[in-house]
Amino acid sequence: MNTMIKNADILTMDDDFSILKNQVICIEEDKIVYIGEDEPFFFLPNRIINAKNKIVMPGLINSHTHCAMTLMRNRSNDLPLERWLQEGIFPIEANLTYRDVYCGAMLGIAEMIKSGTTAYLDMYYIHEASLEAIANTGIRANLSYGVSTSSRVKELGKQGAEKYCKNFLLSNKKAMKGRVNTSVEIHSVYLVDEPELVLSSQMAKETDTLIHIHLHETQSEVENCIKRYGMTPLQVCAKTGILNNKVTAAHTVHVNDEDMLLMKEKKVIPVHNPSSNMLLGSGFADIPKMIELGIKPALGTDGAASNNTLDMFKEMHLASLIHKGYKMDSSAINAQQVLCMATSSGAKALGFDDCGIIKTGMKADITIVNTDSLNMTPFYDPVSALVYSARAADVDTVLVNGEILMKDKQLTTIDEEKVKFDAAKSAARLYSTN
Numbered sequence: 149m150n151t152m153i154k155n156a157d158i159l160t161m162d163d164d165f166s167i168l169k170n171q172v173i174c175i176e177e178d179k180i181v182y183i184g185e186d187e188p189f190f191f192l193p194n195r196i197i198n199a200k201n202k203i204v205m206p207g208l209i210n211s212h213t214h215c216a217m218t219l220m221r222n223r224s225n226d227l228p229l230e231r232w233l234q235e236g237i238f239p240i241e242a243n244l245t246y247r248d249v250y251c252g253a254m255l256g257i258a259e260m261i262k263s264g265t266t267a268y269l270d271m272y273y274i275h276e277a278s279l280e281a282i283a284n285t286g287i288r289a290n291l292s293y294g295v296s297t298s299s300r301v302k303e304l305g306k307q308g309a310e311k312y313c314k315n316f317l318l319s320n321k322k323a324m325k326g327r328v329n330t331s332v333e334i335h336s337v338y339l340v341d342e343p344e345l346v347l348s349s350q351m352a353k354e355t356d357t358l359i360h361i362h363l364h365e366t367q368s369e370v371e372n373c374i375k376r377y378g379m380t381p382l383q384v385c386a387k388t389g390i391l392n393n394k395v396t397a398a399h400t401v402h403v404n405d406e407d408m409l410l411m412k413e414k415k416v417i418p419v420h421n422p423s424s425n426m427l428l429g430s431g432f433a434d435i436p437k438m439i440e441l442g443i444k445p446a447l448g449t450d451g452a453a454s455n456n457t458l459d460m461f462k463e464m465h466l467a468s469l470i471h472k473g474y475k476m477d478s479s480a481i482n483a484q485q486v487l488c489m490a491t492s493s494g495a496k497a498l499g500f501d502d503c504g505i506i507k508t509g510m511k512a513d514i515t516i517v518n519t520d521s522l523n524m525t526p527f528y529d530p531v532s533a534l535v536y537s538a539r540a541a542d543v544d545t546v547l548v549n550g551e552i553l554m555k556d557k558q559l560t561t562i563d564e565e566k567v568k569f570d571a572a573k574s575a576a577r578l579y580s581t582n
């Protein structure tokens with residue numbers, strides 16, 4: 149299928165941050181094959197998208213979530229992280245079935261596509277159910293699999309689960325025409341013991357996949373780790389070989405100067421989750437300082453149970469404002485830096501080197517945003533408009549791998565009403581047993 153986007157004002161998100169006006173984008177199958185002012189004679193489109201008066205940008209990338217936790221949206225609020233997990237979330241998760249994870253993932257994916265997100269990094273259970281949802285919807289994702297925290301441990305035993313994990317990581321790497329990637333999940337240094345941390349590190353090396361971990365999220369996580377290991381969680385990661393892999397670390401709220409230098413040296417990609425960190429009272433990650441040091445953070449929503457949406461526009465808005473307020477400095481972070489976190493840096497956090505920017509040769513993961521809403525009028529600077537004024541409802545069209553997943557605000561691969569009905573039914577059953 150050949151797709152042409154006409155009259156496109158493109159925010160490329162490449163290194164020089166070009167904004168190209170009134171362009172034609174040609175997409176052959178899953179790839180961008182041409183960007184220019186004129187329609188090329190060699191290209192015969194099967195379909196044409198008119199992007200007049202809209203912004204064409206790379207799809208947003210949600211670099212840390214637990215997609216199927218949409219089922220637990222608003223189930224447990226106003227509690228600190230430990231009580232939120234132990235009292236609100238774990239008892240429900242203990243009863244999750246394949247069907248529940250599928251319905252929760254479908255709901256999360258529908259919400260993400262509608263709000264302009266084209267890819268996400270997921271840490272959850274019953275991965276096969278998530279894979280089915282990804283296959284059916286067309287979104288891009290990286291699924292993280294825990295060596296022994298997987299839901300297969302009971303059934304297969306520890307060794308069997310390790311073998312299953314390795315097989316899952318290898319067989320789903322670059323699956324579904326490159327839409328799926330895999331990574332090793334380490335939930336956290338506080339839930340996973342030291343031998344397991346070493347094992348996970350080796351597994352990542354053997355399978356050449358990145359590691360996805362929650363790190364330095366709360367003050368108590370760091371204090372308890374120092375009591376247990378005599379060092380911070382990041383230092384434990386260095387000791388156990390984790391940092392010798394590519395690491396995408398969610399939160400990184402409570403990091404001291406030494407930890408931050410370690411992150412820089414080992415090229416750890418921190419994922420900023422401002423909603424979750426504020427909702428759970430965890431604190432403020434010093435993202436401006438990390439950027440100043442040359443670290444390139446990504447952005448994520450975390451699960452919908454601690455956000456409580458999967459809306460990356462809301463997340464960009466918060467990321468752009470909280471640091472200015474907290475530091476009493478309106479230049480602490482700018483809109484361009486926040487957009488990079490949500491696009492090009494996100495692609496790196498997910499281990500995809502062929503999306504996150506709009507350029508010839510890259511995958512066609514594209515979000516097209518209307519500029520004619522009340523909240524976007526008058527329209528001048530697209531960067532400011534996207535970060536400070538845009539809402540999820542302004543998203544008009546979404547493409548992943550060259551496929552149109554939303555057109556004129558209508559999802560093309562998902563029956564929205566059915567998804568809502570099925571998810572509500574799953575949630576009702578889960579809540580009735582708790």
Ligand SMILES: [Zn+2]
Nearest residue numbers: 362398450451
């Ligand atoms: Zn999380």
